[in-house]
Amino acid sequence: METTTDTNSQGRTGPTDAEQPTEHGAANDQIAPPPPVPQPRRLQRSSDGPLGGVAGGIATYFDIDPTLVRVGLVAGTLMYGGGFLVYLAAWLIIPPAPSQMLPPPPMAYS
Numbered sequence: 001m002e003t004t005t006d007t008n009s010q011g012r013t014g015p016t017d018a019e020q021p022t023e024h025g026a027a028n029d030q031i032a033p034p035p036p037v038p039q040p041r042r043l044q045r046s047s048d049g050p051l052g053g054v055a056g057g058i059a060t061y062f063d064i065d066p067t068l069v070r071v072g073l074v075a076g077t078l079m080y081g082g083g084f085l086v087y088l089a090a091w092l093i094i095p096p097a098p099s100q101m102l103p104p105p106p107m108a109y110s
Helices: 054-062 066-079 082-093
Strands: none
Touching: 054 066, 054 082, 066 082
8 A cells, every 4th residue: 555645845744834733723724803792781771661661671681571570560569569669769779771861961161
């Protein structure tokens, strides 16, 4: 059985310079850009709610239907009376979404 070997331009046998593996992997690899850094989720009141947007903001944060959160708050209010207090506390604590924030007042120049 015969074995054949390739000879490169310098007369040596083995892979050519273009085929040499690099320290990061296979030959001719491109360095990929780093993946984008995911932004942390923020709990914010939404603007799609009929009242303060608390149920919509909680539903968006947990990726569930806002109706389920609203039903839970109403059930908590009717059964224990605490649903309203929870809603009120959440409305005071949870910040509004950036689209709901008022723009700064215009500066008066004289």
